[in-house]
Amino acid sequence: MPLSDGGSQISGYLIERRHKGGKWIRVNRTPCKDMKYTVLGLFEGNEYEFRVFAENIAGYSSPSPTSDLCKPCRPITAPGPPVNPKVKDYSKDTAYLVWTKPNKDGGSPILGYTVEMKKADTEDWQKVNLDDFIKHSAYTVKGLEEGERRTSSGSSPPT
Structure with missing residues (x-):
């Protein structure tokens, strides 16, 4: 949550992503209510960073600090039996x-x-x-x- 809600309750969050050093792209169409969100459509091996905006009745906040770089990979599961x-x-x-x-x-x-x-x-x-x-x-x-x-x-x- 932001340190200040600007005098009005936070109604949701907007998430943006970009390839390392690239152009910011909006991830969610409607603001999410939770402070967690699963981003789909990422490509294995690419590096991404994210930022978040809070929304209240007056509009959107400034962006959060940029996240650490994230490099998606296939999930690893237990192997099958011999x-x-x-x-x-x-x-x-x-x-x-x-x-x-x-x-x-x-x-x-x-x-x-x-x-x-x-x-x-x-x-x-x-x-x-x-x-x-x-x-x-x-x-x-x-x-x-x-x-x-x-x-x-x-x-x-x-x-």
Whole structure:
């Protein structure tokens, strides 16, 4: 809110944007009532700055100070799950797992994978790779007990 309402209640706000150093363009057709507004129609990779005017019965205020530069980018979401996990080979105390990378990376490169396993008759999953993310879509699980049935789950962490 402005420090002064000019003697009349603020009825709304007008928002303008511009490309870095360019010409100011009005963003909203009618003044918004809230002190927040989602600006649509921006292009990824361009840099924008914004300013706001307050409106009351007498008209519009001078513009606010210019905002910091904003560079829109695609929103990043969690990736999809790894595809087609398989036990490719095994011995009495190891299992060699392989999988295919997720169909969707969430808008950011996959940083790595986490493998979890559980005994077949329990519900408790335990992380297998404790030190770091697995960088490739294969991993050898070590320290298995001969005769124990286990289930594994490969997942990709948030990026």
